[in-house]
Amino acid sequence: MAADGEGARGEGTARGEGGTGLSVSLETAWGLRERPSKGPKPGLSLDRIVDAGVAIAASEGIGAVTMGRVAKALGVSPMSLYRYVSARDELYVLMQDAATGTPPEMPADVTGWRARLEWWARAQREVFRRNLWLVRMPITSPPASPHYLEWMEQGLAALDDSGLEEGRKLSVLMLVGGFVRNEVVLMADLDAAMRAGGQEPDEVMRRYARTIDALTSTEPGRFPALRRTLAAGVLDVADAEDTEFEFGIGRVLDGVAVLVGER
Amino acid sequence: MAADGEGARGEGTARGEGGTGLSVSLETAWGLRERPSKGPKPGLSLDRIVDAGVAIAASEGIGAVTMGRVAKALGVSPMSLYRYVSARDELYVLMQDAATGTPPEMPADVTGWRARLEWWARAQREVFRRNLWLVRMPITSPPASPHYLEWMEQGLAALDDSGLEEGRKLSVLMLVGGFVRNEVVLMADLDAAMRAGGQEPDEVMRRYARTIDALTSTEPGRFPALRRTLAAGVLDVADAEDTEFEFGIGRVLDGVAVLVGER
DNA sequence: GTCTATTGCGTATGGGCTACGCACTACCGA
């Protein structure tokens, strides 16, 4: 069964005393803790480090964000970074929060829980689209960053007039947020496949269709439904970029609407 | 914008000629290609390598699955493995397929698209639950493995009587599959957090609630909805393991039902 | 019985993270 040390913050990590249970540099980053004012003036700042990391991730993917690489971008030695961040994973968390940013303000003319929730989902998707590397980030502890909390706040507020109880609201947000995230992962995959070999999305899809065709045609009759789908040409052309998202968000909101309707 | 080399199979990888577009060792693994019969008898087999990898992943997480580690488990030298697998990522793909396995047969008394689709989702979840490391696996190219295709086949067949057109069926499967996957990711996170520091799920949640409380209480009035949720005690106790899943799958299926109903 | 494809695997290269400790700096408290 199970087991998966991944993403679990180790025992040894020092914790702050702000009562948050977060690590020291995280508390510092969230402004819960002052950087002491003794010693030499710091030549760097957390912000600069995080910005450098985000820039590298944006142009070369999260895999290119190594301590050495970030240090080089800043013209310092790799070890310098550890004065600001206790481990690379912590830098990742900071980068994640920075890229997530404050949610844009909800327009006043978006009213009613459904429209507001949909707007919220689209806004979230936009953030992911701008930073595809976000969804490649190894997920660690449950998210507890200021910007993330702002998004949650906005999402909860969107459900104000839904009549749902608090616990339900949260469940709905997780559902919608999970959907958005998942959809972007798929998009990022297609994007990666495009960069990797083929060129155009259509070409990638055609190649994929051919692969599946080859795999399913060896044993005829084993994949009837799949071959029917294949025959229908569904995989021959890449969807317009938004098709799957539009479809999915519609279904999910319909499902939530059923719940709200029967309260 | 964007860019994310991750998970993209490189140019240099040798491709088979089976017309699948897959790499040589993948074609071999899928039984589309024979291992030549010259030379010394192989001392290993792909199956043994993959099994060893799966075993390590199961007990120590995907991060512990390195070439050296697998080799040691088999009592061979690391480089031996490269006679069977061209790169570590390929081993991952093989492991993924092996752990996914053939879907269990759909019981005859499960009838109608909704019940069948729900059964399908639960079966999928069960696989993930047994192998939490699966959802930590870096996603690479679009999935094209025999077992994955079998799951797709079963999913499409489940929608036979839905009256949806082929493309829609696929979209529905992606939606449901994505939901399941996402839900398991959350479960894996909680699991990781449990192993990391605290013990019981409740304890983890309480700690999380305390963290959020600390973060939201500095600026009163900035997180009204969130603080209301917090006050409702929603985060104080971990849900029973299935609660979120049950909620989500119900909503998603409700949403699909709306679509099916209006065809 | 030779030929040769294929085997295992040793060596080596080039990364990566990060513990540790040194030399130095500038604020604090007296």
Next chain:
DNA sequence: TCGGTAGTGCGTAGCCCATACGCAATAGAC
């Protein structure tokens, strides 16, 4: 005004990783 000291940047070094390359041994093919 002037140590004391907590902080600084950063060099060194240890350890783990993936994997290119090439060599000697092997056993089926002819």
